[in-house]
Amino acid sequence: MRITLLGAGHIGQTIASLLAHSGDYTVTVVDRSPAALARISGPGVRTVAAETADSRALCEALRGQDAVINALPYHLATLAATAAREMGCHYFDLTEDVAATRAIQALAEGAGTAFMPQCGLAPGFIGIVAHHLAQSFDTLVDVKMRVGALPAFPTNALKYNLTWSVDGLINEYCHPCEAIREGHNIEVLPLEGLEHFSLDGTEYEAFNTSGGLGTLCETLAGRVQTLDYKSVRYPGHRDLMKLLLEELQLNKDTETLKAILRRSIPSTMQDVVLVFVTASGLRGGSLVQEVFARKIFADRNEAAPLSAIQITTAAGVCAAVDLFREGRLPQRGFIRQEQVGLPAFLDNRFGKAYQQSRQVESIG
Numbered sequence: 001m002r003i004t005l006l007g008a009g010h011i012g013q014t015i016a017s018l019l020a021h022s023g024d025y026t027v028t029v030v031d032r033s034p035a036a037l038a039r040i041s042g043p044g045v046r047t048v049a050a051e052t053a054d055s056r057a058l059c060e061a062l063r064g065q066d067a068v069i070n071a072l073p074y075h076l077a078t079l080a081a082t083a084a085r086e087m088g089c090h091y092f093d094l095t096e097d098v099a100a101t102r103a104i105q106a107l108a109e110g111a112g113t114a115f116m117p118q119c120g121l122a123p124g125f126i127g128i129v130a131h132h133l134a135q136s137f138d139t140l141v142d143v144k145m146r147v148g149a150l151p152a153f154p155t156n157a158l159k160y161n162l163t164w165s166v167d168g169l170i171n172e173y174c175h176p177c178e179a180i181r182e183g184h185n186i187e188v189l190p191l192e193g194l195e196h197f198s199l200d201g202t203e204y205e206a207f208n209t210s211g212g213l214g215t216l217c218e219t220l221a222g223r224v225q226t227l228d229y230k231s232v233r234y235p236g237h238r239d240l241m242k243l244l245l246e247e248l249q250l251n252k253d254t255e256t257l258k259a260i261l262r263r264s265i266p267s268t269m270q271d272v273v274l275v276f277v278t279a280s281g282l283r284g285g286s287l288v289q290e291v292f293a294r295k296i297f298a299d300r301n302e303a304a305p306l307s308a309i310q311i312t313t314a315a316g317v318c319a320a321v322d323l324f325r326e327g328r329l330p331q332r333g334f335i336r337q338e339q340v341g342l343p344a345f346l347d348n349r350f351g352k353a354y355q356q357s358r359q360v361e362s363i364g
Contacts, residue, residue: 001325004062004089005029006052006080007071008036011094011120011164014306014314015069018350020044024325030061052076058083065089067324069317073167077117078103085111092321094120094313096172096211105215108334114324116335119317121273121309122147122229123214124337125354128345129277130216131338133290137281140224145213146197146206146276148232149309151268152298158241159234161268163309166258172231173241174251175210178217180227185217191242193230199276199293206230207238215336232274272297273308275354294354315353319345 001024005016008031019025020042027045030052031037037047050057052072062068062083070080070093077093077100084091090113095101101117108115118124126145134140151161162169176187193208212229220227244250250257273296280289299306320340323329328344345351 001025001321002064002066003027003321004065004068005071006058006061006068006076007031008033008040008047009071009165010307010310011313012036012071013040014310015071015318016040016045017042018314018318019321022322022349024322028061028065030058053079055079055083059087062087062089067092067321069093069321070095071317073165074100074171075167077101078107081107081115081117084115085113088113090114090324091116092119092317092324093117094124094317096120096123096168098175098178098211101211101215105334112332114330114332114335116320116324116329116337118211118214118337119320120313121149121275121316122212122231124316124320125312125345126212126229126275126277127214127216127337128340128342129275129292130279131219132342133277133279133292134220134224134281136290137279137283137288139282140220140279141281141287142226143216143220143224143228143279144226144277145229146232146274147212147229148204148206148274149312150232150234150272150274152270152272153268154234156265157236158265159237160265161271162261162265163268163271163307164313166261169261170254170258172209172211173245174254177208177210177229178213179208179229180217180220180224183222183225185221188228191238191245193228194238195230196235199274200295203235204232204274205235205238206232214338216338219336219338232276269305269307270298270300271308273312296354311353315350319348319351322348322350 020027030048067090068084074095074097077095081104104117149163179188209231275294277292296308298308
């Protein structure tokens with residue numbers, strides 16, 4: 001299968017390596033940065049320097065390809081999906097942006113190719129898990145989805161390191177969040193809904209952020225009383241972000257905030273991804289709860305270290321593409337993450353990355 005991969009950042013590099021080494025894909029990586037492309041090499045991979053914000057350049061990059069994986073910043077998702085439709089390529093991406101996903105859903109109407117956005121961790125794998133748990137009840141009551149990409153060794157006041165896109169991080173902190181309350185679809189404010197919990201003796205907080213639900217509000221509409229998604233951080237992070245975004249009004253000047261974070265908050269490869277989903281409902285007349293909780297750790301291989309967010313995000317989109325190639329997903333139109341079966345995902349050669357994680361047994 002011929003794949004064009006847009007974006008040669010940390011996630012893009014991991015995606016290219018996984019697909020190329022599988023032997024079933026030839027990968028062309030496109031990025032505006034020759035320096036980023038220089039970090040990608042290997043059999044079955046070629047690189048092309050092009051302006052990824054230019055529609056004509058994107059169309060040329062997709063010519064003769066079977067599919068495109070978009071690992072560019074969220075604000076380029078609609079542009080890339082439009083180019084994919086024009087060039088007759090199947091489309092996959094990692095976006096968490098709600099508006100972009102709705103635009104891609106509209107592009108997919110009547111298309112002869114498939115459009116599957118949100119194929120990463122959250123949205124992505126978290127929605128697959130939540131939908132799987134939801135199917136086990138006669139009557140579904142609530143579904144709670146919690147995900148954190150966290151430094152393994154927090155040392156600053158924010159108790160946070162940059163583990164993925166700063167653009168995506170600030171986007172999810174600033175936009176309204178979808179949820180279901182008492183059976184009704186609503187919007188809730190980002191950074192609100194603060195809660196605390198502990199896992200394996202570690203204290204965490206969680207709060208509303210945008211985009212993590214994917215399309216589950218549509219899929220579970222009329223079936224669930226409560227549905228929400230929150231990002232997990234170490235205690236104290238939310239209050240400091242509210243200070244920056246609301247009291248100092250940097251939500252009106254996000255470029256300055258991004259520059260501050262890039263300058264002042266170090267990135268790290270030593271991270272951990274926490275996935276925590278609970279679902280409750282009636283089964284056989286009794287109210288019961290099901291829980292899925294995992295921790296995925298960074299791979300500290302000296303020759304080729306991978307962060308936990310690289311592992312989980314790349315595994316998500318590579319498994320989606322692989323299942324699509326095998327004919328186990330619809331071959332045209334809009335594909336929701338929850339159309340992927342959890343057993344099929346975890347059994348996939350790329351999805352197995354989540355199987356190799358540590359299951360969390362004790363939750364308090």
